[in-house]
Amino acid sequence: MSAVPHPLAPAVRVWPALRAVYVAQLSRARVARIPLLFVATFQSIGIMVLMRGVVDGGSGDEARAVVAGSAVLVVAFVALNLLAQYFGQLRAGGGIDHYATLPVPAAAVALGTAAAYASFTVPGVIVTAVSGALLYQLPLGGLWVLLAVIPLAGAALAGLGAALGLLAPRAELATLCGQLGMSAALLLGVLPAARLPEPVRWLRELLPSTYGVEALAEVLRPGPDWGVVLVNLAVCAGVGVLALALATWAYRRAAVSRPA
Amino acid sequence: MRGLVKTYPAPRGRRRRSTGAPVLASDGVDIEVAAGEIFGLLGPNGAGKTTLVRQLTGLLRPDRGSIDLLGHDLVRHPRRAARLLAYLGQESGALDELTVALAAETTGRLRGLEPAAARRERDAVLDELGLGPLAGRPLKQLSGGQRRLACVATALVAGRPVLVLDEPTTGMDPVARRAVWAAIDRRRAEHGTTVVLVTHNVIEAETVLDRVAVLETGRVIACDTPGGLKALVGDEVRLDLVWRDEAPLWLPAVAALRPGAVEAGRRWTLRLPPERARAAVTEVTTGPAFAALDDFTLATPTLEDVYLALGGQGEGLVRA
The missing domain is CATH 3.30.70 (Alpha-Beta Plaits)
Known part of the structure; x- marks a missing residue:
């Protein structure tokens, strides 16, 4: 059109873009997802009440596993299941075009959305963990570790959920994968590892939420071994980075390859 | 755009066996749009209009041909499109659950505006399009035409020199349509904004476009001013x-x-x-x-008559 190229508008850097996506997604979650957060929380509390019938109170392995597993399940419900659905629908409906024609890094959209969904789980996880600790007479003193467990397990599960949603060839498959992932987090998180058969225990090791559950279960013990907590959180962080990298790659792939 | 060719692979059925011929969605398209022009792509559904603008916006890579946008080679640098143009697609999925105000503000932020500037532009655009009373409502609670208007608002935020609008006024009432065209005209008068518009509404094409390319199965079968095209049918x-x-x-x-x-x-x-x-x-x-x-x-005669006189086969044009 002209001899001198028109100056390009500035590309938006990762952080401001991530913040804008995060703020928008969090507000959208506030409007549309609060009923689902209630469902997630009540589901976890319901599981704990149900299990209370067969598991004794006090800090035995089973009681700690049930409470830690139920608390992290809230994260799995929102960050993995709902995010997989969200990205599955966004991709299928062509909504990704909106972001793909804005000068923002792919990472900002994938990470901002994942972070918003993970943050959104905070009240549900805290309510579940506190009521579980009271129900099973576990010490509440170590629950501040949730401040690390929620973002780290949130990163791992949200990354996985986003990747599933973006990679699934159809929106229905994304929903199915999200549901299956959540069921896995439920069964493998709530039951104590020692009770599971060997192959299932392997599967449990592969699930990103497991390390968050282990860290939380450890601090529910009187006199927790902080080394174990730290190692589990570190693994969780490592898995989180991998999952988010996968989500970013999946987003970039979805943004350029969607047929009209 | 010069010699643009885009072929979609044949649709595949189960067991990856091909079920038909490959679809030639852009078949050697040559289009030149002048700066400050309101240029239309007119054709029935399936004529290849959307495929063409998706190539122009960097969403789709052409198999052959070149795209020069304001001096930038978009085939080599498709990401530059996002820094030159604003695109209004047919879907609002990414924005559906945001409020109208937040959709406009976030889009402004993601086009590189500082927070204060994004809020200022949001207020100005919502005011200009008469969306003020709806600012606090989520898009998915609005009627189709109102939602479309909110999406137009997001496209207008942060004043890009080129606007690519895919059927912007679908479902809108006449008041909203007039607001959209007034807003676009203002941008052209004040900033020399270029507009590429996809439409299958012939009346709209005749009233707002400077020039129009008529598309049929991926080819441009005519390209002229609406008056010039109508002279073709005598x-x-x-x-x-x-x-x-x-x-x-x-x-x-x-x-x-x-x-x-x-x-x-x-x-x-x-x-x-x-x-x-x-x-x-x-x-x-x-x-x-x-x-x-x-x-x-x-x-x-209308542009529909032109389209039919030029040998157009489709019957998807709308007179409204």
């Missing part, structure tokens, strides 16, 4: 006759009109030289023919 006029029931074919005057008519239910559409049309109107508005006639219109 001075023929269109006569529409709607019969109450069956056409009174026992009348020789009516029977004589039938071979030249395109019939759609009770409606006959005829394209005739003006004097023949006047004579036909006289024949059908007198005597027994008039008793059988429900309605008739005599109109100068």
Whole structure:
């Protein structure tokens, strides 16, 4: 059109873009997802009440596993299941075009959305963990570790959920994968590892939420071994980075390859 | 755009066996749009309009050909499109659950505006399009036309030099349409904004476009001003006759009109030289023919007539 190229508008850097996506997604979650957060929380509390019938109170392995597993399940419900659905629908409906024609890094959209969904789980996880600790007479003193467990397990599960949603060839498959992932987090998180058969225990090791559950279960013990907590959180962080990298790659792939 | 070719692979059925021929969605398209022009792509559904703008916006890579946007090679650097143009796609999925105000503000932020500037532009655009009263409502609670208007607002935020709008006024009432065209005209007058518009609405195309390319199965079959295109069909006029029931074919005057008519239910559409049309109107508005006639219109040619005269096969154009 002209001899001198028109100056390009500035590309938006990762952080401001991530913040804008995060703020928008969090507000959208506030409007549309609060009923689902209630469902997630009540589901976890319901599981704990149900299990209370067969598991004794006090800090035995089973009681700690049930409470830690139920608390992290809230994260799995929102960050993995709902995010997989969200990205599955966004991709299928062509909504990704909106972001793909804005000068923002792919990472900002994938990470901002994942972070918003993970943050959104905070009240549900805290309510579940506190009521579980009271129900099973576990010490509440170590629950501040949730401040690390929620973002780290949130990163791992949200990354996985986003990747599933973006990679699934159809929106229905994304929903199915999200549901299956959540069921896995439920069964493998709530039951104590020692009770599971060997192959299932392997599967449990592969699930990103497991390390968050282990860290939380450890601090529910009187006199927790902080080394174990730290190692589990570190693994969780490592898995989180991998999952988010996968989500970013999946987003970039979805943004350029969607047929009209 | 020069010599643009985009082929979609043949649709594949189960077991990855090909179920048809590859689809040639852009077949050697050459289009040049001048700066500050409102340029339209007109054609029925499936003509390749959206495929073309998706290549222009960097969403789709052409198989062959070149795209030069304001001096930038978009085939080599597709990501630059996002820094030069604003695109309004047909889907609002990414914004559906945001409020109108937040959708506009976030889009402004993601086009690189500082927070204060994004809020300022948000308020200005919502005001300009009359969206103020809806600012706090989530998009998915709005009617189709209102939602579309909110999406137009997001496209106008952060004033890009090129706007690519895919059927921007779908579902809008006349007031909203006028607001959109006034906003676009203002940007062109004040900033020399170039607009590429996809439409299948011929009336809109005639009233707002400077030039229009008519697309048919991935090819440009004509490209000119709306007036220039209409001159192609000469001075023929269109006569529409709607019969109450069956056409009174026992009348020789009516029977004589039938071979030249395109019939759609009770409606006959005829394209005739003006004097023949006047004579036909006289024949059908007198005597027994008039008793059988429900309605008739005599109109100068539209771009739809041009499209059909140029050999267009599709019937997806809208007169509204």
